[in-house]
Amino acid sequence: MLKRGNVHPVLATVLKRLGLGLFTWLMVSVIIFASITMLPGDFTEAVLGQAATKETIVAFRKELGLDQPAIVRYGEWLLGVAQGDFGTSFSGRAASGQDRSRLVMDLVAPRLQNTLFLAGITAIIAVPLALFLGLTTALYRNSLYDRIVNAVALTTISMPEFFLAYILILLLASLWPILPSLANVNTEMALPERLIRIALPAMSLTLVIIAHMMRMTRAAVINLLALPYVEMARLKGATRTAVIMKHVLPNAWAPIATVIAFNLAYLVVGVVVVEVVFVYPGIGQLMVDAVTSRDIPVVQACALIFAVTYILLNLIADIIGIITNPRLLHPR
Amino acid sequence: MTTNSTSDTRQKNDLLLEMRDVRIEGFSSGRWHPIIKGIDLTLKSGEVLGLIGESGAGKSTLGLAAMGFARPGCKIVGGSIVFDGQDLAQLPESAKRHLWGTRITYVAQSAAAAFNPAHRLIEQTIEATVRAQISTSTEARKDAVALYRSLQLPEADTIGNRYPHQVSGGQLQRIMTAMAMAPRPDLIIFDEPTTALDVTTQVEVLAAMREIVASCDTAAIYITHDLAVVAQMANRIKVLRYGEEVEEADTPIMLSAPKQDYTKSLWSVRALQKPERDSMDVLLEIDHVDAAYGETPVLFDVSIVVPRGKTVAVVGESGAGKSTTARVITGWLPQSRGEVRFKGVSLPNALKSRSVQQLRQIQMIYQMADTAMNPRQTVEEIIGRPLEFYLGLKGAARERRVIELLHMIELNENFADRLPSELSGGQKQRVCIARALAAEPELIICDEVTSSLDQIVQEGILRLLMCLQEEFGITYLFITHDIATVRAIADEIVVMFQGRVIEQGTKSAVLNPPYPEYTQRLLSSVPEMDPSWLDRLLAERSRDAA
Numbered sequence: 001m002l003k004r005g006n007v008h009p010v011l012a013t014v015l016k017r018l019g020l021g022l023f024t025w026l027m028v029s030v031i032i033f034a035s036i037t038m039l040p041g042d043f044t045e046a047v048l049g050q051a052a053t054k055e056t057i058v059a060f061r062k063e064l065g066l067d068q069p070a071i072v073r074y075g076e077w078l079l080g081v082a083q084g085d086f087g088t089s090f091s092g093r094a095a096s097g098q099d100r101s102r103l104v105m106d107l108v109a110p111r112l113q114n115t116l117f118l119a120g121i122t123a124i125i126a127v128p129l130a131l132f133l134g135l136t137t138a139l140y141r142n143s144l145y146d147r148i149v150n151a152v153a154l155t156t157i158s159m160p161e162f163f164l165a166y167i168l169i170l171l172l173a174s175l176w177p178i179l180p181s182l183a184n185v186n187t188e189m190a191l192p193e194r195l196i197r198i199a200l201p202a203m204s205l206t207l208v209i210i211a212h213m214m215r216m217t218r219a220a221v222i223n224l225l226a227l228p229y230v231e232m233a234r235l236k237g238a239t240r241t242a243v244i245m246k247h248v249l250p251n252a253w254a255p256i257a258t259v260i261a262f263n264l265a266y267l268v269v270g271v272v273v274v275e276v277v278f279v280y281p282g283i284g285q286l287m288v289d290a291v292t293s294r295d296i297p298v299v300q301a302c303a304l305i306f307a308v309t310y311i312l313l314n315l316i317a318d319i320i321g322i323i324t325n326p327r328l329l330h331p332r
Numbered sequence: 333m334t335t336n337s338t339s340d341t342r343q344k345n346d347l348l349l350e351m352r353d354v355r356i357e358g359f360s361s362g363r364w365h366p367i368i369k370g371i372d373l374t375l376k377s378g379e380v381l382g383l384i385g386e387s388g389a390g391k392s393t394l395g396l397a398a399m400g401f402a403r404p405g406c407k408i409v410g411g412s413i414v415f416d417g418q419d420l421a422q423l424p425e426s427a428k429r430h431l432w433g434t435r436i437t438y439v440a441q442s443a444a445a446a447f448n449p450a451h452r453l454i455e456q457t458i459e460a461t462v463r464a465q466i467s468t469s470t471e472a473r474k475d476a477v478a479l480y481r482s483l484q485l486p487e488a489d490t491i492g493n494r495y496p497h498q499v500s501g502g503q504l505q506r507i508m509t510a511m512a513m514a515p516r517p518d519l520i521i522f523d524e525p526t527t528a529l530d531v532t533t534q535v536e537v538l539a540a541m542r543e544i545v546a547s548c549d550t551a552a553i554y555i556t557h558d559l560a561v562v563a564q565m566a567n568r569i570k571v572l573r574y575g576e577e578v579e580e581a582d583t584p585i586m587l588s589a590p591k592q593d594y595t596k597s598l599w600s601v602r603a604l605q606k607p608e609r610d611s612m613d614v615l616l617e618i619d620h621v622d623a624a625y626g627e628t629p630v631l632f633d634v635s636i637v638v639p640r641g642k643t644v645a646v647v648g649e650s651g652a653g654k655s656t657t658a659r660v661i662t663g664w665l666p667q668s669r670g671e672v673r674f675k676g677v678s679l680p681n682a683l684k685s686r687s688v689q690q691l692r693q694i695q696m697i698y699q700m701a702d703t704a705m706n707p708r709q710t711v712e713e714i715i716g717r718p719l720e721f722y723l724g725l726k727g728a729a730r731e732r733r734v735i736e737l738l739h740m741i742e743l744n745e746n747f748a749d750r751l752p753s754e755l756s757g758g759q760k761q762r763v764c765i766a767r768a769l770a771a772e773p774e775l776i777i778c779d780e781v782t783s784s785l786d787q788i789v790q791e792g793i794l795r796l797l798m799c800l801q802e803e804f805g806i807t808y809l810f811i812t813h814d815i816a817t818v819r820a821i822a823d824e825i826v827v828m829f830q831g832r833v834i835e836q837g838t839k840s841a842v843l844n845p846p847y848p849e850y851t852q853r854l855l856s857s858v859p860e861m862d863p864s865w866l867d868r869l870l871a872e873r874s875r876d877a878a
């Protein structure tokens with residue numbers, strides 16, 4: 001594949017996207033840092049209260065490094081991250097009595113694990129289900145089945161996610177109490193127990209994301225059905241299923257993968273409302289709490305994770321788009 | 333090939349397909365309209381029937397109906413389609429599927445669109461054969477390579493491993509023929525298989541298709557709007573118009589003595605002739621121009637002289653640089669070397685640096701009238717825009733002029749309020765001509781303006797262009813790959829090949845011997861009405877090659 005010493009176009013694109021991703025992430029971190037710095041009030045006042053003396057505040061600020069100019073603090077933080085050090089949380093520092101402060105990593109890691117667990121389980125259910133529904137509605141388009149599936153999907157996507165969550169709690173935890181309404185998992189729990197605990201949040205999220213993916217699959221497939229090569233496939237005697245699976249789907253992956261990536265990213269970064277409803281200890285809640293208390297190191301770490309999630313998932317979608325397109329994979 | 337015993341037992345001259353009183357309806361603007369109005373068609377084993385007519389005559393619909401297939405939005409509402417004892421009009425699709433791709437196969441008009449971009453060519457070639465278990469995958473591959481070879485495809489052993497975008501249009505069309513041939517069907521439907529090809533490529537594809545159909549003794553329905561092509565391929569010709577049969581006869585009889593006026597009129601473009609005129613007054617001069625798309629050079633040292641008030645035809649196959657030359661003249665593609673002079677004054681290379689007057693003097697008409705017009709604008713807006721932009725006409729004056737222009741293109745004023753979607757193909761092209769005329773240009777560049785039109789509509793457009801030239805002394809630079817058109821309207825001819833000008837001269841000089849080698853090849857590739865033309869040509873070429 002290496003022609004005339006050139007890098008294969010797929011690899012070149014991946015490298016280019018990675019570089020762009022890194023740049024995007026830097027921009028995001030600057031924006032987050034700047035916006036938190038510009039927020040009125042600061043961490044010391046929030047923790048020590050209005051009654052604190054000037055000396056305590058100055059001492060506390062010094063301990064946190066807040067006496068330094070913003071640009072220096074940003075630079076030091078960036079340097080730390082480059083070496084794998086995300087810093088120490090502002091909470092529970094010595095100036096507030098005794099030193100109970102924790103490393104940002106220790107705070108974020110278990111929460112991220114929980115989030116990825118919930119996102120992973122949801123994805124395992126939602127993605128195949130969405131693809132199946134999208135393909136079958138395209139295959140039997142304008143049938144009663146198609147209309148019902150579309151109507152239900154549109155209904156669930158049109159409702160706020162907390163509302164869906166409460167309906168599920170009402171039905172499955174209150175009226176017919178078969179599932180727990182609280183999803184307060186911890187690391188000691190066995191897997192089956194954890195799965196039962198997250199059943200309701202996973203269901204709510206599935207309902208939220210399935211419509212997008214299903215409708216994009218359906219639209220992408222239907223778009224291609226009118227093309228001459230699809231007619232040709234039929235005239236070569238292929239069954240409806242064979243036409244869709246062999247001749248349509250391979251050409252439809254690019255848009256479908258993009259929407260799936262977008263929804264998976266949402267599962268990691270955008271589910272704080274569902275976490276709150278089910279009291280689920282995910283990373284969304286952690287970030288919201290950290291923003292409230294101006295805990296800059298934690299906010300920055302979360303923002304970094306969110307940015308990386310988006311960038312990586314979109315990169316994967318791009319790569320899928322390239323490898324399913326022979327024009328790009330096998331240039332003339 | 334291992335199986336298909338049916339065709340071994342069937343005798344030549346057995347009736348293979350019998351369509352009786354076939355009626356097909358299509359759904360448009362909210363109701364069902366008849367498309368095919370009761371046509372009978374019979375085909376014997378090993379026989380080739382040509383279906384001919386202008387677009388909208390229902391040729392493709394009838395061809396697909398011979399497979400028992402109706403496109404979405406169409407339905408077979410009456411009649412019988414008996415193929416080898418089974419009535420396809422009554423059979424459910426699941427049963428017809430067993431015939432499709434194995435006993436009846438289909439060759440589509442645009443091979444580039446009919447191949448799935450996601451799969452290798454050989455996979456698509458053997459798909460139906462392997463699925464129907466006519467042969468194993470290994471045998472089918474071997475057979476496919478043999479077919480590729482007999483269709484004279486280059487690198488027959490490996491070409492199948494490529495993807496559709498990696499081979500040329502003419503090669504794709506031959507691979508599609510191989511695909512249709514792979515299961516050794518009893519019947520092949522060829523749906524305008526060479527319409528999208530250059531004349532030089534067309535000859536090779538025609539020869540390959542005819543050879544393989546004859547050697548396998550396959551019956552075929554050959555659909556085309558080109559009489560000369562069908563004359564080479566078919567034993568019998570059926571002429572269709574408005575979904576009805578006009579007449580049917582054996583090929584030699586049909587060519588020499590057509591009975592119906594309509595059939596005679598299909599010949600008419602070839603009868604169009606224009607006396608050649610001489611003029612010394614130079615309007616446009618392209619002087620040693622080189623041009624490139626990015627890094628890829630496409631024009632090399634192109635020099636063309638366009639005399640005032642005459643028609644200069646630029647001919648050559650696709651990729652010869654004809655349209656690129658037009659882009660250089662209009663300033664769309666600034667040349668990297670050389671000069672374009674209009675009335676002796678050098679034109680700035682780039683479009684942006686040309687004055688409104690310079691822009692007004694050169695107008696263009698495009699091949700696809702469809703895409704050259706804003707679908708949301710009425711005819712009046714389309715024609716009125718250049719009137720306002722170049723000539724500053726407004727209000728009632730503009731309206732009056734639009735109506736005058738409509739009369740010039742032989743349409744009445746009722747057309748002013750129509751949208752492009754409410755016009756026929758020929759009418760659309762007329763509106764584009766009116767739009768070019770509105771600027772009162774001295775030079776109009778016509779880029780394949782009749783290529784996507786039927787013979788009869790083509791003739792009308794060409795006559796109109798000639799009339800306008802007569803009346804207003806407009807100069808045309810006429811880009812085309814159709815030699816019949818060139819014979820009809822050109823005063824001078826420029827032959828281009830691979831980005832270079834091979835020769836320029838008066839029509840009589842270029843179209844008569846002695847020819848440079850490429851011109852000879854191009855001219856001899858133009859199909860003639862004589863049914864023995866292809867045989868003669870192939871014989872001549874193999875003699876020359878030997």
